[in-house]
Amino acid sequence: xxxxxxxxxxxxTADNDLAAEQVRKQLASRHTLLVNLMASPGAGKTTTLLxxxxxxxxxxxxxxxxxxxxxxxxxxxxSELGVRVIQLHTGGSCHMDADMTMRGLEEMGYEDLDLxxxxxxxxxxxxxxxxxxAGLKVMxxxxxxxxxxxxxxxxxxxxxDIMLINKIDTVSIFDFDFDxxxxxxxxxxxxxxxxxxxxxxxxxxxxxxxxxKKRIEEAIx
Amino acid sequence: xxxxxxxxxxxxTADNDLAAEQVRKQLASRHTLLVNLMASPGAGKTTTLLxxxxxxxxxxxxxxxxxxxxxxxxxxxxSELGVRVIQLHTGGSCHMDADMTMRGLEEMGYEDLDLxxxxxxxxxxxxxxxxxxAGLKVMxxxxxxxxxxxxxxxxxxxxxDIMLINKIDTVSIFDFDFDxxxxxxxxxxxxxxxxxxxxxxxxxxxxxxxxxKKRIEEAIx
Numbered sequence: 001x002x003x004x005x006x007x008x009x010x011x012x013t014a015d016n017d018l019a020a021e022q023v024r025k026q027l028a029s030r031h032t033l034l035v036n037l038m039a040s041p042g043a044g045k046t047t048t049l050l051x052x053x054x055x056x057x058x059x060x061x062x063x064x065x066x067x068x069x070x071x072x073x074x075x076x077x078x079s080e081l082g083v084r085v086i087q088l089h090t091g092g093s094c095h096m097d098a099d100m101t102m103r104g105l106e107e108m109g110y111e112d113l114d115l116x117x118x119x120x121x122x123x124x125x126x127x128x129x130x131x132x133x134a135g136l137k138v139m140x141x142x143x144x145x146x147x148x149x150x151x152x153x154x155x156x157x158x159x160x161d162i163m164l165i166n167k168i169d170t171v172s173i174f175d176f177d178f179d180x181x182x183x184x185x186x187x188x189x190x191x192x193x194x195x196x197x198x199x200x201x202x203x204x205x206x207x208x209x210x211x212x213k214k215r216i217e218e219a220i221x
Numbered sequence: 222x223x224x225x226x227x228x229x230x231x232x233x234t235a236d237n238d239l240a241a242e243q244v245r246k247q248l249a250s251r252h253t254l255l256v257n258l259m260a261s262p263g264a265g266k267t268t269t270l271l272x273x274x275x276x277x278x279x280x281x282x283x284x285x286x287x288x289x290x291x292x293x294x295x296x297x298x299x300s301e302l303g304v305r306v307i308q309l310h311t312g313g314s315c316h317m318d319a320d321m322t323m324r325g326l327e328e329m330g331y332e333d334l335d336l337x338x339x340x341x342x343x344x345x346x347x348x349x350x351x352x353x354x355a356g357l358k359v360m361x362x363x364x365x366x367x368x369x370x371x372x373x374x375x376x377x378x379x380x381x382d383i384m385l386i387n388k389i390d391t392v393s394i395f396d397f398d399f400d401x402x403x404x405x406x407x408x409x410x411x412x413x414x415x416x417x418x419x420x421x422x423x424x425x426x427x428x429x430x431x432x433x434k435k436r437i438e439e440a441i442x
Contacts, residue, residue: 041261041345041374042366069346071372092376094315094346122373123346124262125290125315144365144388145263151292152343153262155313167365170394 016130019098023105023133027116033219034101034116035212036134038156041122043142044166046074047199049117053081055209060114060216065104067096067121074119084108095126098133114220124149128156136161136215143167143176150184157185162193164208169198237351240319244326244354248337254440255322255337256433257355259377262343264363265387267295268420270338274302276430281335281437286325288317288342295340305329316347319354335441345370349377357382357436364388364397371405378406383414385429390419 027034039045053062063084066075075087086108088100096104096118110116118134120127139160141149144167150157157163163185165178182194193211197204248255260266274283284305287296296308307329309321317325317339331337339355341348360381362370365388371378378384384406386399403415414432418425 040263040343040366041370042363068373070375073369073372092350094344121346122261123315123344125342125344126347129313142263142365144363144391145261148294149262151294152289154291170365170391173391173394 016098019102020131020133023098023102024135026102026105027110027133027135028219030111030113031220032110032113032116033136033216034118034132034134035136035138036096036118036120036127036132037138037140038120038124038127038160039122039140039142040124040145043122043140043145044199045119045122045140046077048140048164048166048197049119050077050081051199051202051205052209052212053078053083053117055205056115056212056216057081057083059213060220061112063108063110063113063116065101065108065116065118067100067104067119069093069121084113090121094121094123095130096120096132097130101132115216124153124156128153128159135219136212138162138164140164140166141181143170143174146174147177147181147184150181150188154188157192158188160189160192162195162208162211165194165196166199168196168203169201237319240323241352241354244319244323245356247323247326248331248354248356249440251332251334252441253331253334253337254357254437255339255353255355256357256359257317257339257341257348257353258359258361259341259345259348259381260343260361260363261345261366264343264361264366265420266340266343266361267298269361269385269387269418270340271298271302272420272423272426273430273433274299274304274338276426277336277434277437278302278304280434281441282333284329284331284334284337286322286329286337286339288321288325288340290314290342305334311342315342315344316351317341317353318351322353336437345374345377349374349380356440357433359383359385361385361387362402364391364395367395368398368402368405371402371409375409378413379409381410381413383416383429383432386415386417387420389417389424390422
């Protein structure tokens with residue numbers, strides 16, 4: 001049986017580019033790198049962040065902004081690492097925008113930091129639409145989600161600088177084609193860097209940390 | 222180290238309750254049940270739908286509306302079952318609303334159907350905010366996402382009638398506490414019905430199909 005395709009309406013997102021440029025300028029003047037970390041719920045944002053911060057916290061001054069619709073379970077986990085953390089409640093909003101990011105930075109204090117992570121709301125759609133002024137956009141696709149996600153949520157793969165393919169320790173029980181995932185992402189965004197890893201076991205982390213360090217060094221130079 | 226909590230702004234969603242009531246009224250007058258199926262990307266919406274339709278298609282007249290930001294890979298898979306399918310492209314929007322649903326129903330044709338599934342955009346946040354006029358809201362939480370999701374995305378668990386806990390075949394390699402997930406969901410929504418299952422193996426499907434049949438019979442009576 002055949003099927004029809006109907007184009008339903010486009011919801012225009014508010015233009016927050018100006019505010020994002022201000023965030024970017026402000027952070028550049030302080031030689032601080034802001035990393036916008038985006039992914040679906042449960043892809044492993046917090047676990048990835050915990051391991052990444054552990055690898056970097058003796059070298060760089062780090063701050064973390066935890067954005068959640070509600071709850072502060074992630075901020076609690078991160079704060080145990082001894083880095084500066086602020087919990088941002090988006091009050092129902094499905095993403096962070098540049099204004100909210102600026103307010104978060106000011107509340108947290110950012111002038112003395114080298115590296116700031118924004119853990120965005122768990123959502124593969126909306127955060128991709130809103131530039132928050134980050135110097136680096138990192139997205140996580142996890143193995144259980146499937147290698148077809150670039151086809152279905154193309155914008156996230158188009159705007160990100162780095163794609164982490166997380167939970168590679170689970171690949172034996174999921175049908176996940178790494179080459180297909182990478183090809184699909186690169187068809188949308190040829191410059192995207194791809195790092196398969198496991199935030200649970202640490203496998204694959206060295207290459208990701210190396211790439212991130214390079215970006216940090218460029219920003220703080 | 223302690224952390225601050227900052228309340229960032231609330232984005233008010235457009236009120237589409239009136240349009241949702243019209244959808245609901247229209248479908249009730251035709252004795253048709255509309256099921257709004259919601260979940261994160263990769264939680265298994267399409268696989269669940271394929272197995273559910275296979276179990277029901279000899280008994281009921283079924284239609285499916287596949288909502289995606291882009292692509293029609295899911296509609297292709299569903300159409301192979303021989304049921305009526307329409308692909309809805311939301312044009313970047315992260316959710317379906319009642320107007321888009323009404324247009325989809327009209328494009329597809331719904332007057333002669335008993336049961337219509339709307340596979341919503343993969344997103345655990347925004348679809349929960351928009352009543353589309355469905356008679357039944359079903360959400361899927363998959364084991365790899367984690368049992369803490371009701372804490373972090375409470376609205377989805379609050380508005381849903383049924384929670385399917387999918388991918389139970391993977392539980393040996395993930396830390397997932399079924400009792401904790403159910404308790405957290407029921408703390409938000411005491412009436413929510415919970416069915417652990419695997420859309421891959423079929424385990425646990427009988428109870429879910431039985432519950433769904435009960436709802437369909439009530440709607441078409």
